[in-house]
Amino acid sequence: MRQPKILTTLKTYDRHQFAADLLAGATVAMVAIPLSLAIAIASGADPAKGLVTAIVGGFLISALGGSRVQIGGPTGAFIVVVFGVIAEHGYDGLVLATFMAGLMLLVAGYFRAGRLIAFVPEAVVNGFTIGIAIIIATSQVKDVLGLATPALPAAFLEKLPVLWAARDTLSLPALAVALLAFALILALRRLAPRFPGLIVAVALASALVALADLPVDTIASRFGALPRALPAPALPDLSPARIVELLPSAIVIAFLAGIESLLSAMVADRMIEGHHRPNAELLAQGAANLGAALFAGLPATGAIARTATNVRAGGRTPVAGIVHALVILLVLLFAAPLAGDLALPALAALLMVTAWNMSEPHKWRGYARARPADRLLLLLTLVLTVTVDLTVAIGTGTALGLALRLARRTGSGADAESDWTPPER
Numbered sequence: 001m002r003q004p005k006i007l008t009t010l011k012t013y014d015r016h017q018f019a020a021d022l023l024a025g026a027t028v029a030m031v032a033i034p035l036s037l038a039i040a041i042a043s044g045a046d047p048a049k050g051l052v053t054a055i056v057g058g059f060l061i062s063a064l065g066g067s068r069v070q071i072g073g074p075t076g077a078f079i080v081v082v083f084g085v086i087a088e089h090g091y092d093g094l095v096l097a098t099f100m101a102g103l104m105l106l107v108a109g110y111f112r113a114g115r116l117i118a119f120v121p122e123a124v125v126n127g128f129t130i131g132i133a134i135i136i137a138t139s140q141v142k143d144v145l146g147l148a149t150p151a152l153p154a155a156f157l158e159k160l161p162v163l164w165a166a167r168d169t170l171s172l173p174a175l176a177v178a179l180l181a182f183a184l185i186l187a188l189r190r191l192a193p194r195f196p197g198l199i200v201a202v203a204l205a206s207a208l209v210a211l212a213d214l215p216v217d218t219i220a221s222r223f224g225a226l227p228r229a230l231p232a233p234a235l236p237d238l239s240p241a242r243i244v245e246l247l248p249s250a251i252v253i254a255f256l257a258g259i260e261s262l263l264s265a266m267v268a269d270r271m272i273e274g275h276h277r278p279n280a281e282l283l284a285q286g287a288a289n290l291g292a293a294l295f296a297g298l299p300a301t302g303a304i305a306r307t308a309t310n311v312r313a314g315g316r317t318p319v320a321g322i323v324h325a326l327v328i329l330l331v332l333l334f335a336a337p338l339a340g341d342l343a344l345p346a347l348a349a350l351l352m353v354t355a356w357n358m359s360e361p362h363k364w365r366g367y368a369r370a371r372p373a374d375r376l377l378l379l380l381t382l383v384l385t386v387t388v389d390l391t392v393a394i395g396t397g398t399a400l401g402l403a404l405r406l407a408r409r410t411g412s413g414a415d416a417e418s419d420w421t422p423p424e425r
Helices: 005-012 015-042 047-064 076-110 114-119 122-139 141-145 156-165 172-191 197-212 219-223 240-272 278-294 304-312 318-334 336-340 344-358 361-368 372-387 390-412
Strands: none
Touching: 005 047, 005 318, 015 047, 015 076, 015 197, 015 219, 015 304, 015 318, 015 344, 047 278, 047 318, 076 122, 076 240, 076 278, 076 344, 076 390, 114 278, 122 141, 122 156, 122 344, 122 372, 122 390, 141 172, 141 344, 156 372, 172 197, 172 344, 197 344, 219 336, 219 344, 240 278, 240 304, 240 390, 304 318, 318 336, 361 372, 372 390
16 A cells, blocks of 8 residues: 555544644654764754755655554664765755656655565665764764864775874864764763754763863854755656766665665564555655755654654654654754854764664674574675775675575475564664
């Protein structure tokens, strides 16, 4: 079924559920704002692009999606891809690749490709997720330590010597702000897990910078003032040569958006004991990426952490996701200068915590006990993600994983049921 879930949920909607969705949406927005800004900065984009994506992409994913509680926007999984595309093709290239990925996802949803996630080996997903987490954490070392470096290279192995060469430029104030943000994020998560502690932690660390007049970069000092309105929509450059050039990047964005969104929806199903509509979800992801591209935003997808926050805060229908997008829009319109005062070391600390959570350390022991073929597949995908390229890692890992699965089934006479177990990310 490709019908959006909102049409189903509104049939029995009442004011009590609206009150719950309103509170949940506002709560998720407070989590999404600092994350969206940090993800955009780590991706090599203007920070405002993160907010634009959360507004446009988040609204469309909730309004058209196949999950009751999915929250969409920019996610950490895309940082590596986006950074590489911008470095090689410019920001206009990213916009075109996102636009093309949106079209691909629409076609995939129309032809009911949502169930194909069952054929992606879990070890491949785990491997490139851990690899992405390593790259994200490494990319934040500069701001956590306040290092004075030239523009960091996109490649992981090229980035390390640049960071090491700048070790003498360590800024103690920046490190102190980052450590304070770390401590506040972890403390608030432990003491008040339902409270939107991310924005409180980043805001308090940033307030220390302002009150003590510390020599620490903020969003406004490095990137200028945030805009106070959405940009006018515009089509990207659709020239044939440019389309061919960016086709590989668009395929990776579409694949990653589909995987991340369907994983998030599967995890949400277990939290609310529901069932999402995978093909409707793919159609929503397609529309969201088309919309984000028209407003020059980043790729959008379902965000597992924000979706889980929505569920814990009481959200049970797509209205909560729509409220989340509208609250972020209000912040952009009326509180952009405050967001511009957020300290970059605090946002970097937030992304490092996000990267740690993405890697799911509580599952490492289970990975070590997996069958040898799965361990090899995970390590191969991880190493290729970090040292070569996400495209190569996903393509090689998926092809090898499917070959191993086919060999196991041929040898054992097993049926074609998937051995997929959705991870709790």
